[in-house]
Amino acid sequence: MILVTGGAGFIGGNFVLDWLKDPNAEGIINLDKLTYAGNLATLESLKNDPRHVFIHGDIGDQALVTTLLKEHQPRAIINFAAESHVDRSIHGPAEFVQTNVMGTFNLLECARSYWNDLDLEKKAAFRFHHVSTDEVYGSLSKSDPAFTETNPYEPNSPYSASKAASDHLVRAWFHTYGFPVVTTNCSNNYGPYHFPEKLIPLVILNALNSKQLPIYGDGQQVRDWLFVSDHCSAIREVLAKGKLGETYNIGGWNEKANLEVVNTICSILDELKPRADKKSYAEQITFVKDRPGHDRRYAIDASKIKRELGWKPTETFDSGIKKTVQWYLDNPVWIEGVVSGSYRDWVQQQYN
Structure with missing residues (x-):
């Protein structure tokens, strides 16, 4: 089996569903705290699948993580668990430090203790895959080259600072203890099951x-x-073939300004579900005060993962965004379950 943390969130949930589409895939122990962005409805199709073991818990719970590792003996850990919304980190940074820094520290220490006790064959096969973000690299100007894995870390928000700290811990555990880690830094994700506080689903x-x-x-x-x-x-490619101690940037080669993204969504909705008055959804666009410390540009150079592991994205932005809009049109039940009163209060507070 493998242990996936944060497997009821957006990226983690998609990974769990994608992994278990293969009838011959290893089972997953899915550890998730079920904060506001964790949603078991995403995993509804796995309810009766014995290969999926869901555990409601915190990566910062030493006793729980130790017990899970001892009981299930996973051959790998993939750490998706994180607080990830920049706006929320500005209003309440403490939770981001607790989960992203201290939680990762606890997970590393529990995993290192477990790994130390494995026999030589299992020890050599074990992997700890840490999932991070391009935001740790800071901001780019319009003319700067895209981020590579050797860019210095220059985080500008409490969220990105907490993720940068977690990346540094993972790196240190490899260089100090020889603990078998790989790290991936991804660009902005979008697609099905995305919690509607982020730009595209919002x-x-x-x-x-x-x-x-x-x-x-x-x-x-x-x-x-x-x-x-x-x-x-x-992530599957890096887990299977990534070199220990290395970092791999994962990007879509799709740089877009936020306004262009919104206008594209409006155009797709104009086609798929026109407004009753036949006007464009773009008429609903409203400019609001910029958030503090808003990074101007992120861009990922994903050449290394293509060169060393043979991976490249299959979706263009045009194909992916059409699939995403259609998914939201086709899944009103999931959406209704997510859009709770607390979510509406947050949106009102943030964007009024």
């Missing part, structure tokens, strides 16, 4: 509900967009 749902489509500042902040199923396939 815009889709607000558009369909005749609400404003809030755009920070001038909307020219640029991100590289990665379809979540492509991210999942890259």
Whole structure:
């Protein structure tokens, strides 16, 4: 089996579903704290699958993690567990430090203790895969080359600082203890099961509900967009073939300004589900005050993972965003379960 942490969240949940599509795949122990962004409805199709063992718990719980490792004897750990929303980190950074830094530290220590007790064959096969973000590298100007794995860390938000700290811990555990780690830093993910506080699902749902489509500042902040199923396939490749101690950047080669992304979504909705008044959803776009410390541009150079492991994304932004919009149109039950009163309160607080 493998242990997946944060496997009820957006990327983790997609990974679990993708992994278990293969009838011959190893089983998964799925440890998730089920914070506001963890959703068991994402995993509904696995409810009766004996290969999926869900555990409600915290990566910071030493006794629980130790017990799970001893009981299930996983041959790998994939750490998706993280607080990940920049806006929330600005309003409440303590939870980000607790989960992303101290939680990762606890997971590393429990895993190292477990790994030390394995026999030589299992010890050699074991992997700890840490999933991180391109935001640890800071911000780029319009003319800067894209981030490579050798870029210095320059995090600018409490979220990215906490993820940078966790990356440094993982690196140190490899160099100090010889603990077998790999790290991946991904660009902005999008796709099915995305919690609707992030830009793409927020815009889709607000558009369909005749609400404003809030755009920070001038909307020219640029991100590289990665379809979540492509991210999942890259993680499988790194887990299987990645060199120990190495970092691999995972990107979609799709740099887009936020305003362009929103206008693209509006155009797709105009085609798939036109407004009753026949006007474009783009008329709902509203510019709001920019958030503090908003990085201007992220861009991933994913040449290393292609060169060394043979991975590249299969989705373009045009194909991925159409699939994403269609998924939200086709899954109203999942959406209704997610859009709770607390979520609406958060959106109102953030964007008013």
